[in-house]
Amino acid sequence: EVQLLESGGGLVQPGGSLRLSCAASGFTFSSYTMSWVRQAPGKGLEWVSVISGGGDVTNYADSVKGRFTISRDNSKNTLYLQMNSLRADDTAVYYCARGGYGSGWWPWGQGTLVTVSS
């Protein structure tokens, strides 16, 4: 079964850091572009970042550029999102999804909640 499972969310103070993980199973992880998408409480979906299958090409939304870093370990079938200098408006459920340019994004993980608050 093709599956994604996020972890690493939690409560963090403004200015703090957090690293999210997304464990993939059921498919050849290294063959697929992967993305992070977030959803603030009661709001719509917002794309955050994307990384190519080999990990050599990345891109970010302007709202997180310079603060977040996407990476992957294909030997561990795991996607990461390192989040630094967190702000209150980064509070959201963060989803990982298989997909990027030109492909339907499926599946999605169940999401992990990040709350930035003092």
Add this chain to the structure above:
Amino acid sequence: EIVLTQSPGTLSLSPGERATLSCRASQSVSSSYLAWYQQKPGQAPRLLIYGASSRATGIPDRFSGSGSGTDFTLTISRVEPEDFAVYSCHQYGSSPYTFGQGTKLEIK
């Protein structure tokens, strides 16, 4: 950035009725790389349609997508009770990838 505007914001229908949801892009969507998702409270988005009109695996044929360029439509031929949810469109042909604000399909 391609802005996706969905209408209506809320659609109130009874089971068995036809639902028509619209997604308009601020500029042409590359190669019709437009998807539709269904999302229920507390759940992750579920891919329904990709490439503007291709149904994802396991999606019932009452769901159909159409359109090209800047105007796209999701149609549910006969709404079932399990279809009441929020529907979002998504363009994945031009970075930054963007989503519409969503249409809530509610029971009338």
